[in-house]
Amino acid sequence: MAGNKQQSLSVANEIIDEMEKAAEKMRKGDSSGHYADKEMAYAYLSVDNYDKAIEHALLEYNRRPNNIDANETLGWVYYKKADYKKAESYIKTALQTDCKNPTLLCQAGLIYAKVGDKMNAKNYIRQALNNNPNISPVLKAEAEQVLNL
DSSP: OHHHHHHHHHHHHHHHHHHHHHHHHHHTTOOOSOOOHHHHHHHHHHTTOHHHHHHHHHHHHHHOTTOHHHHHHHHHHHHHTTOHHHHHHHHHHHHTTOOOOHHHHHHHHHHHHHTTOHHHHHHHHHHHHHHOTTSOHHHHHHHHHHHTO
């Protein structure tokens, strides 16, 4: 098992390196028309590199401060960094449009649980699981723990 984890991290880091090269080309004007900072933030989260994740999440947010995805990404990175109050402020903005994306709702529930708002936490998690019980197994397991509190 340990070898598989090391191999997975190695592959993930190779992918991140390629994504960084593409992002650098974009910053220099060789653009395909798509910024990948949201994807980069999540890639860095997958290898527990929270500093790089926040760097890319902030780049995305600064380009589109009122965007649901930019706020959701930044909120989730702050959650992973255990800065729950900051996470809450961004997830509130992401929720303002009443989006029913199950991943967003689940993340919102987890963030609200960490700031002590159990009612909102359980409400958002129930909505997420009702909208799509097939969300990420890791996210779902964490959310189900909150429901059992």
